[in-house]
Amino acid sequence: MSLQGKRILLVEDESSIVDVVSQALKRHGFDVMTADNGDDALDMLYPVLPDLVLLDLMLPGMDGWEVCRRIRSSPESRALPIIMMTARRDERDLVQGLELGADDYIRKPFSLVELMARVKSLIRRTQLVQTKPTVSVGDLEIDLEGQIAKFKGEEINLSLTEYRLLRTLAERPGQVVPRERLLSLIWGVYGGDTRTVDVHISRLRKKLAQAGGDSAPTITALRGRGYRIIVEESDEKPEG
Template sequence: MTNAQILLVEDDAALAELIAWHVEREGYGIEQTGDGEEALLRVAESHFDLVLLDWMIEGLSGIEVCRRLRRMPETRGTPIIMLTARGEEEDRIRGLTTGADDYITKPFSPRELVARIAAVLRRTRPAVNSERLQYEGLEMDLAEHRVRRDGQAVPLGPTEYRLLRYFLEHPGRVFSRERLLDSVWGQDSEIELRTVDVHIRRLRKAINLGERPDLIRTVRSAGYALDGEGVA
């Protein structure tokens, strides 16, 4: 699996360190905060593949953080695992209906938590464990470094290839230009934001192969997403 980045929102320092140790041992990157408002700022500034979210945190509650993450275009599809001491059925239902992908009641085994993280990432990052990424007839062979759409070869430059791979690893997710710049070009890149638009146009032209439906959706004031609702 590619190295997933995780945000841990937990105000119990001892528990946070224990979780971080087990998560990092599995090869994941992790950042920590115990504050709900700061968690929202972190996800606005950096890309995370998963959020571990304690329900009972100071200030903004975990359930409200979850609700706001689901309202933001950039994080609408980010998987969330709720961590909480509230084990009643009504609480679990509330957490899940608010938008959590999984719900773990304290106390829990760190090994179980790591297993749950892996399971959620498998569901939300399709095919990252294989050598092929696929979406709506679009196929990327990671071993051969080839791309095809409906069986027809799609020639791509190195940057467009990296951009498409990132989209294929997160289908349906909306990414801002800033997020794409950091994730595809690197945080130290001095490339201007408008360069992202240039490469998006090149990628769109290459994969649409003429009159085929546009698989890249432009979300006004938000960014871009790989999904089937693009404009033909």
């Protein structure tokens, strides 16, 4: 699958990072747009949607969290892949970014090799050719081509990562998928911190409950094993 010509929007106010990252992206065949603040980033976003956004958290004026929130709140851009970049070490900042809808994050200082791997992995996930049109679990229907999920015909507002998690579980109804397996399937990370999985699953559970209440499929956690999606109540007590 060719990534040549895929468009990246880099939102970063440190010129040295912009120069280095832009050059690296261009060497790998990407078209690069840059913005050094949140307002300019949003102005550049909508005329021609990029294939991915690299978003710094600490921006002048509108910060990265607010930029992410606005991207996710618009139907036009809500499925846009977002990788947050941060020099902050507080886990609460990471959790906040993920809860707002970021698909991935990378801590500064980062290696260009790691950044390119994350960018390519996330873009490829959005470009996969689907082999079947839908996956259903009860009244939940997942449109694989359109990358959207519906409950009783009503679309559920999901980020790309939430969609990918839901699809992965829905394709294996009743089966327990280990956290480490989800981390490798969705993020392309092996042996990493599974906290990212837990945060996204928590958000996904809330959205399913909002969409269908008690009749919506349930994502349960089996202690020490992983997650599964079921339609009827399980006799096993969910974790968390």
